[in-house]
Amino acid sequence: MVAAIENGTVIDHIPSDRLFEVIRLLRIEELEHDTVFIGYRLKSKAMGTKSIIKIANRFFSEQELNSLAVVAPKVTLSIIRDFDVVEKRCVELPHEIVSIVKCNNPKCICNNEPMPTRFIAAGHVLKCYYCEKEQQLSSVKLVESL
Amino acid sequence: MSENRSLVSIAGLSREKILYLMEMAHEFEQHPNRKILDGCIVATLFFEPSTRTRLSFETAANRLGARVIGFTDPKVTSSTKGETLKDTIMMVSNYSDVIVMRHYLEGAALYASELTSVPVVNAGDGAHQHPSQTLLDLYTIIQTQGTLENLNIYLVGDLKYGRTVHSLIMAMRHFNPTFHFIAPKELAMPDEYKQYCVENKISFVEHEDFNEDIIAGADILYMTRVQRERFSDLMEYERVKDVYVLNAAMLGKAKPNMRILHPLPRVNEISQDVDPTPHAYYFQQALNGLYAREAIICDVLGITLDDVRADKSILNS
Numbered sequence: 001m002v003a004a005i006e007n008g009t010v011i012d013h014i015p016s017d018r019l020f021e022v023i024r025l026l027r028i029e030e031l032e033h034d035t036v037f038i039g040y041r042l043k044s045k046a047m048g049t050k051s052i053i054k055i056a057n058r059f060f061s062e063q064e065l066n067s068l069a070v071v072a073p074k075v076t077l078s079i080i081r082d083f084d085v086v087e088k089r090c091v092e093l094p095h096e097i098v099s100i101v102k103c104n105n106p107k108c109i110c111n112n113e114p115m116p117t118r119f120i121a122a123g124h125v126l127k128c129y130y131c132e133k134e135q136q137l138s139s140v141k142l143v144e145s146l
Numbered sequence: 147m148s149e150n151r152s153l154v155s156i157a158g159l160s161r162e163k164i165l166y167l168m169e170m171a172h173e174f175e176q177h178p179n180r181k182i183l184d185g186c187i188v189a190t191l192f193f194e195p196s197t198r199t200r201l202s203f204e205t206a207a208n209r210l211g212a213r214v215i216g217f218t219d220p221k222v223t224s225s226t227k228g229e230t231l232k233d234t235i236m237m238v239s240n241y242s243d244v245i246v247m248r249h250y251l252e253g254a255a256l257y258a259s260e261l262t263s264v265p266v267v268n269a270g271d272g273a274h275q276h277p278s279q280t281l282l283d284l285y286t287i288i289q290t291q292g293t294l295e296n297l298n299i300y301l302v303g304d305l306k307y308g309r310t311v312h313s314l315i316m317a318m319r320h321f322n323p324t325f326h327f328i329a330p331k332e333l334a335m336p337d338e339y340k341q342y343c344v345e346n347k348i349s350f351v352e353h354e355d356f357n358e359d360i361i362a363g364a365d366i367l368y369m370t371r372v373q374r375e376r377f378s379d380l381m382e383y384e385r386v387k388d389v390y391v392l393n394a395a396m397l398g399k400a401k402p403n404m405r406i407l408h409p410l411p412r413v414n415e416i417s418q419d420v421d422p423t424p425h426a427y428y429f430q431q432a433l434n435g436l437y438a439r440e441a442i443i444c445d446v447l448g449i450t451l452d453d454v455r456a457d458k459s460i461l462n463s
Contacts, residue, residue: 107272109253113231130253131274134338 002039008056010078010085011068016041019051021071024146025100026055026064034058067100069093070126070140093121093137101126102141105133117143151446152259152266156277156313161320164284165294166451170441171285171434173454178436181459183212188443189242190216191234192269193225194250198410198432199269199278203246206439211459215242232261239264244446247271265446273309279409280313282438283368286431290405291365294321298363302328302356303370303390303415305335310409311370312339315348325350328360330386332377356390362399367392367425369408369415393417397425407431 014022019040023029028036037054044050059079068075069091079087099116108131110117118129124137159167188207192200195218204214220226225234231254238245239262247255248269255268255275270276288294299318301311305327315325325343327335327350334352343350353360361367372390377383391414392406405427408416412428420426444454 105252107250107252109231109249109251109257109271112251113257115232115257128253130256131272132253 002037002042002052002054004083005035005037005054005056005080006083008034008054008058008080009060010080011053011055012050012076012078013044013047014051014053014072014075015047016049016051018072019053021142022051022053022068022075024142025067025071026053026060027146028053028055031055031058063094066091066094067097070097070100070137071142073137095121096129097121097126100142100146101135102143103128103131103133104135104141105131107131108133150259150263150265151448152255152268153277153442153446154255154259154266154268154271155275156280156317157275159277159317164281164317164320167281167438167441167445168285168288168294170445170451170454171281171437173451174437174440175289175434177460178440179209179461180457181211181461182444182449182454182457183207183210183447184459186212186243186447187241188212188214188216188244188246189238190214190218190246190269191238192216192218192248193220193231193254194248195219196248196270199248199276199435202432202435203267203269203278203439203443206436206443207246209436210440210443212243212443216246231258235261235266244443246443267442267446270309273307276309276313278435278439278442279310280317281442282431282435283310283314283407283409284317285434285438286405286407286427287366289430289434290427291403294318296322296324297365298324298326299366299368300326300328300361300364301335301368301370302392303372304333304376305329305370306333307373307376308370311335311368314368315339315342319346319348323348326353326360326364327351328353328356328390330354330372330382330389332379332382332386333372356392358396358399361396361404363401364404365401367400367404367406369406369412369428371411371413371415391415391417392420394419394423397423400425 035056039052041049078085097119103110119126125134127134207214235258246267246269249271252272252274254271259266406425408428
């Protein structure tokens, strides 16, 4: 349904309502010369619908990939070389998340100064490093500057 | 930045550090007037007004021989022109040895402390933290009870929004207290702090009634204001506004050592007839703010308890 790639990265099992956030997080719009296949709202037995992204000739850093756990903790990643899956793994939520999540406290300093946001993850809860307000991982919003 | 000695939160202070600061405050109670900070400049940056806290910090700095610069009204600063907090802090860091900052945004003090090697003292950041208030509360408790250990501490009034009572719980976690939370339903202690008590093995009891019998077991009765604007239901406010008022008649069964604290300003939650009783301690508590803040300013500047004890610059008061 979505064309195979010779070399690159496949991000599968993306919840469809999180697809565009994953695109933002990986800055896919800025990948000028690489081919990107996006499957949106594909039928999935386990998820109802899912989305998938295949990015040719692009390998992301551990940090970039783990940042996906903020919006889509159950995605699976496949690294493709010569049409073969050479690595398959899940993402891991980093302990500290910088410049990705927006604090939901309007009175937090990080929403009022040009500064990176910083969160500490504990299970399904993210705690703002500055104001210490907590938010559920399932309801986070991303910073606008991504 | 090799070592940042800033005081931005009470949560990170160990038991040892709290007791150390208590000892240092005690030294300043003995001799509050010194020249130990001669040549130092303390900047007090008050991005929102707080006359009481500012006067206390500035008095502490002046009584130790420091000079004070700063502003009390952000309207006269560049922040009204759109200057960032970062730029203000970078600028003031060039002039001062310590920055005492009050800000209306939560987390502002922690952020400021990351920007500069000049130590930052949090004099209140929104509804978040106000560690100098907590340290002066602790000093008052130790001064009146002789210990911080195993005390029955009764918190009364607005326990939902009251920053001081939340910080007091955090600081007391090291000292095996039993808390009694006395508040109307709308202003009850939030679940996150009750959960904090459970996680830190702090005993607590909740009450809605506030009377002579309820407070008979208290060592410390910590009163706070019940503010009208905190209520979504004004009928509820009308129902409870006079329930959480302490008067002298309610003190008949109080323990002799019981002392009443209040972060001030009070409105009507402590009747004037309580003032002459031996239990009233809120004005001495405010004075303790001076000693606690003298200790805090010295500590963030790297002046140790031994330095304070060996200090030869004591002035006759």
